[in-house]
Amino acid sequence: MSGPPAAVRGALWMGGALLSFSAMAIAVRELLHSMGNFEILFLRSLVSLLLLLAVLPRLGLGRLKTRRFGLHALRSVLHLGGQYAWVYAIAMLPLATVFAIEFTMPVWTALLAIPLLGERLNRGRIVMLVLGLAGILVILRPGFGVLQPAALVMLAGSFAYALTMIATKPLSREDSAFAVIFYMAVVQLPLALVPALPQWVAPTLADLPWIVVVGTAGLTAHLCLARAVRIADATLVVPIDFLRLPLIAVVGAIFYGEKIEFYIMLGAAIIFAGTWYSIRRESRRFPAG
Numbered sequence: 427m428s429g430p431p432a433a434v435r436g437a438l439w440m441g442g443a444l445l446s447f448s449a450m451a452i453a454v455r456e457l458l459h460s461m462g463n464f465e466i467l468f469l470r471s472l473v474s475l476l477l478l479l480a481v482l483p484r485l486g487l488g489r490l491k492t493r494r495f496g497l498h499a500l501r502s503v504l505h506l507g508g509q510y511a512w513v514y515a516i517a518m519l520p521l522a523t524v525f526a527i528e529f530t531m532p533v534w535t536a537l538l539a540i541p542l543l544g545e546r547l548n549r550g551r552i553v554m555l556v557l558g559l560a561g562i563l564v565i566l567r568p569g570f571g572v573l574q575p576a577a578l579v580m581l582a583g584s585f586a587y588a589l590t591m592i593a594t595k596p597l598s599r600e601d602s603a604f605a606v607i608f609y610m611a612v613v614q615l616p617l618a619l620v621p622a623l624p625q626w627v628a629p630t631l632a633d634l635p636w637i638v639v640v641g642t643a644g645l646t647a648h649l650c651l652a653r654a655v656r657i658a659d660a661t662l663v664v665p666i667d668f669l670r671l672p673l674i675a676v677v678g679a680i681f682y683g684e685k686i687e688f689y690i691m692l693g694a695a696i697i698f699a700g701t702w703y704s705i706r707r708e709s710r711r712f713p714a715g
Contacts, residue, residue, distance in 0.1 A: 436658020439650045440666040446647035448674050451524070453640040454516050455682070460633055463513045464622035466640065467506065469629070471618055473641020475611040478604070489604045494597060498606070501593035502613035504586050509614075511583025518576035520684040522675035526565055526694035527580040529671070532701045533558030534588030542592050550707030557700025564693030603652050607645065664705055668698045 457466050482489070492498060515524045536554055539545040566577055597606055629637060654663050671694050678684035 432657050433662055436654045436662055437666055439654035439657060440663055442650035443647050443654060444670050444673060446643040446650060447670055448677060449639055450643040450647060451516060451521055451674060452677065453636040454513055456636045457633060458517045461627045462622060462625045463510055464618050465626060466513055467509055468618035468622045469637045470640045470644050471611045471615040473638060474645050475615060477645055478608050478611060485604060489602045490608060492601045492605055497593055497597055498609040499613050501590055502610045504593065505590045505610060506614045506617055508583045508586035508590060511579045515576050515580035519574060521678040522671060523690050524580055525671050525674050526690045527577060528584050529694050529697050530558055530562055530584045531587045534585050535591045538588055538592050550704035554700035554704035558697050561693040561697035564689055564696060567689060607648055664701060
């Protein structure tokens with residue numbers, strides 16, 4: 427008996443990614459009440475590494491094979507920078523604003539892929555870049571009020587995430603996805619610990635569930651996203667990923683009393699439209715199979 431269609435399985439994996447990203451944001455927001463940004467990042471890496479070490483004997487050491495540890499280290503540093511910006515922004519901005527700005531990552535990735543990976547700028551990517559810029563302007567609305575510094579920090583974080591994606595592409599040709607995540611946790615653990623120590627706060631029993639959530643959700647988000655992209659077309663995955671925004675907006679409104687801003691939703695929708703157009707155009711040029 428055959429299982430559900432690939433589109434259904436891909437959608438289910440994306441649903442897992444949505445829940446994981448949202449759970450991680452809530453856990454970070456809760457932990458920020460009692461500890462600093464770098465301590466949260468250290469604890470996330472610690473929990474993730476312990477979980478990875480627990481399953482490593484079943485997978486075998488062969489999964490960790492790499493000839494490009496230097497690139498792994500660079501990718502991990504860039505990802506840590508993006509994570510720090512994300513945690514900082516969560517402390518300062520409504521959750522929906524953070525997620526909306528994060529959606530600029532595909533725009534920066536497409537732009538960076540031209541000089542760094544030698545990819546060409548076609549019409550689909552030009553549309554994505556133009557609409558991406560327009561969406562950023564709608565979200566930030568310069569000249570229509572006080573521009574939040576945290577929004578610019580998150581924009582820089584999204585740029586760091588894009589560099590991470592650029593670094594992931596050559597690594598994925600030779601190394602396993604498990605190796606990429608494993609070395610990320612190994613490298614980020616000491617990098618987050620050193621700046622966390624001067625302001626270290628001993629976690630309480632009330633913090634422990636959130637610490638487990640932030641470390642576990644960080645892993646499951648990457649796993650679910652990777653599985654969804656492998657199983658289903660990007661034209662299905664990207665629209666479902668966009669549902670993160672209304673989901674986290676509702677969470678922010680219910681649990682933190684945050685307003686659902688029209689311009690945040692509009693700007694994110696404009697960015698999504700450009701990304702969707704580009705992916706649709708690419709899928710027609712290079713159909714799967």
